Amino acid sequence: MAYELIIYQAEGTPQTTKAQTIVDAFENAGLPCVEQPDDFGHWLILEGFESALDLTIRDSIVTGAGFRYTSEDDEAIIQKVAVVFKSIGWLVSDDEGMTL
Numbered sequence: 001m002a003y004e005l006i007i008y009q010a011e012g013t014p015q016t017t018k019a020q021t022i023v024d025a026f027e028n029a030g031l032p033c034v035e036q037p038d039d040f041g042h043w044l045i046l047e048g049f050e051s052a053l054d055l056t057i058r059d060s061i062v063t064g065a066g067f068r069y070t071s072e073d074d075e076a077i078i079q080k081v082a083v084v085f086k087s088i089g090w091l092v093s094d095d096e097g098m099t100l
Contacts, residue, residue: 003078004095007065007085017062019044019055021088029084046081049073053081065090 041054056064
């Protein structure tokens with residue numbers, strides 16, 4: 001089973017979030033992670049999880065993110081990721097357009 005989250009800032013919100021702000025938010029939520037940019041994206045690797053979190057970055061500012069849950073992980077990670085992003089004022093919706 002695959003499940004995706006679309007993560008974004010509200011329209012009209014100043015885009016000032018740096019990747020480190022997101023890493024810090026995950027750390028504060030007890031979800032250690034590391035940044036891992038490569039040729040295909042700017043990834044946050046969550047310790048102990050297979051699910052992927054890809055940040056969209058423009059001029060050192062995070063403009064959006066996508067999270068793809070994989071069935072190897074506990075489904076609770078979906079809500080945890082949503083809570084982390086909502087804690088920094090971002091919006092989260094699922095792949096069916098439902099706001100979390």
